[in-house]
Amino acid sequence: MSAELTRLAERVADLERRLSATTRTARLAYSSIEDGAIEVYDNDGTLRGSIGVQPDGTVGMVAVNAPPPPAPAPALVDSALAGLDVSWDGQWANDEDTTPLDLALVQVHMTALADEELSEETMVAALVPGGGRTGVATGTYEPMWIILVAVNTSGVAGPPSAPVQGQARRAASDDILNGAITDLQLAEAAVTEAALAAAAVGKTAIQDGAISTPHMVANSIQGDRIAVGTLDGDRITARSITGSQVIAQSLTANELAANSVTALQLAAGIVDATHIKAGSLTAGLLAADAINGKVITGSRLQTAATGRRVVVDPERAEVSIYSGIAEEMQPGGLHADVLDLGASKQAGVSLSAPSLGKGTAYLAMQSPNTTGGAGSIRLEPSDRITEPGYTYLLARQGNSTTQELIESYASAPSGGKITVQQQTSAGFTWRTGTTSATLRDGVLSVPNIAVGTARVTPVADKPTSFRVAKRLEGKEVRAFVTASTTVPGTVVEVAATDADNTGFTLWVTRTNATATNVWWLMIGSDA
Structure with missing residues (x-):
């Protein structure tokens, strides 16, 4: 009996030792997460993050539902060449605020108005936490506003900073070093006579043989510049002396051989209407194809005097199209124009249908401007934007600052605006009112x-x-x-x-x- 009690006591002691070792060992020392994630919640039961495999297949620690960061202190904005120099000292609008540990970046937004709504299109740069400095191109020399917005690792944006105004400056002489511009940087004909100071180019600056006939302005060499006996027949190119070089009445029929002057010897434009006897030139004297393929410059052309016709007006650079009906209030037309945008120029063409007093159908096409601004096409069945039933269709090219889009609009009460924008190479977003839908990599989110x-x-x-x-x-x-x-x-x-x-x-x-x-x-x- 005593032996059995001894064995029982030893077994109880062994179990106590094992239990003690188990309670002192870390419970997750040899654990792992198998194809999942550990979710982190706060005291209110709100999901604040997850550790492990994320919904997109990546692995890591992802924070969500974090409180927004505070408003940054106003940006420091200085003028720069064709842009602005923007910096942030890492401080906050409220001196009592401290930098959140989950701060991801500080967005830099640029707007034309101080109270303009901020969006992805107004964001031009980003600064790292703790402060930094960056340069932004304004694309204009008008004053612009710079606004900072802090964003945390959960993607939550805080309130904006106070707006600060700045203005890009144009290039001045101090921005160009002496000797920086040589012949290689100058386009042909870039330096004109008006850009040269008087007597700036002397004989020592002109190489022998550098000036040939194509570089001489008409009438630039007069008789008093030619030494006696230096100009003989060998130095005169055939047909180089025209009527404008001959003194009036100096050549008569006595100096001309019979039939020596034919149409081939007359320079273009030498004989004009003042030299042709009235009524001497009739249709019978014109060859059947005399004006075929020729360019007519500076003349107003029209297919008829009244009624249905087409009128070409070179002064206004437009073509007017008349329907010929009595109800027509305004002709249709094709008009080319160039918009001066200050820092750039943009060419465009507009096509309009004849108007019968109830509006005009309109098609406008704008090519990308000289600085790479987006081109566009806009179609309007009627130009009366305040009347019910007004609609339009807009297609705009994207560039580095403007996103490409296709936009349609129908006026109230049953209409609205629908915008389609490309998000990535494999995705698009449709927007209507305050809602949007996204198609990305074949997955539709509504x-x-x-x-x-x-x-x-x-x-x-x-x-x-x-x-x-x-x-x-x-x-x-x-x-x-x-x-x-x-x-x-x-x-x-x-x-x-x-x-x-x-x-x-x-x-x-x-x-x-x-x-x-x-x-x-x-x-x-x-x-």
């Missing part, structure tokens, strides 16, 4: 449909609730849920209640307290 996965640790054999927060569009919101489990039969029920535009309540009933992934789908509809 504001009235949302999907996700919620992880709930239930109380065994007792319905356990969890609020899924998700903003959704639609008058009627429905939620659908299903459990993801590798042990069928242990999940008794999953259900959804209280579905609205802010989310729904998820219920899980299970025979044990195993953490359960629940897939959910929310759909918003008009009814």
Whole structure:
């Protein structure tokens, strides 16, 4: 009996030693996360981050739902050549605020107005946390406003800083070093006579043989510049002396051989209307194709004097198209123009239909400007923008500062504006009003449909609730849920209640307290 008690005592002592060793060992020392993530929640139950495999397949620590960072102190803005020098000292508008540990960057926005709404199009640069400096090109010499916005690692933007105005400066002589511009930097004919100071070019600056006939202005060499006997027949090119070089009345028929002057010897423009006897030139004297393929300059052309006709006006650089009906209030036309944008110029062509007093159909095409600004095409069935039924279609090219888009508009009450923008090489965004839809890599995201996965640790054999927060569009919101489990039969029920535009309540009933992934789908509809 004593031997059995001894063995029992030894066994109890061994179990106590093992239990003590187990409680002193880290519980996750040899643990791992298998194809999932650990979610981090605050005291209010709000998801603040996850560690592990993310929904897009990447692995890491991702922060979400963080509070917005404070407003930065106003930017320091200095004028620069064709742009602005922007810096931030790393301070905040409120001296009591400190730099958040999850600060990702500080956006630099540039707007024409101090209270202009900020967007992706107004963002021109970004600064690192702690302060920094960057240069931005304004594309104009008009005053612009610089506004800073802090963004944290959750992608949440804080309030904007106070706007600071700045203005780009134009290039001055101090910006160009002496000797920086040589013959290689000058385009042909870039330096004209008006740009040269008097007597700036002397004989020593002109190489022998550098000046040939094409470089001489007409009448620049007079008789008093030619030494007697230096100009003989060998130095005169055939047909180089025309009527303008001969003194009036100095050549008569006596000096001309018979038939020596024919049409081939007459320079273009020598014989004009003042030299032709009235009525001597008739249609019979013109060859059938005398003006075919020829260029007519400076003349107004029209196909008829009245009625249905086309009129070409070279002075206004436009073509007018008349329908010929009595109700016509204004002819249609094709007009070319160049817009002076200050820092650049933009060429365009507009085409309009004849107007009968009820509006004019209009098509405008603008080529990219001289600094690379976006070109565009705009179509309007009517130019009366204040009347019901007004519509337009706009297609705009993208560039480094402007995003490409296709935009359509129909006036109220039943219309609105729809904008299609390319987000990446494989994605587009449609915007109408305050909502948008995105198609990216074959996946469509719309504001009235949302999907996700919620992880709930239930109380065994007792319905356990969890609020899924998700903003959704639609008058009627429905939620659908299903459990993801590798042990069928242990999940008794999953259900959804209280579905609205802010989310729904998820219920899980299970025979044990195993953490359960629940897939959910929310759909918003008009009814």
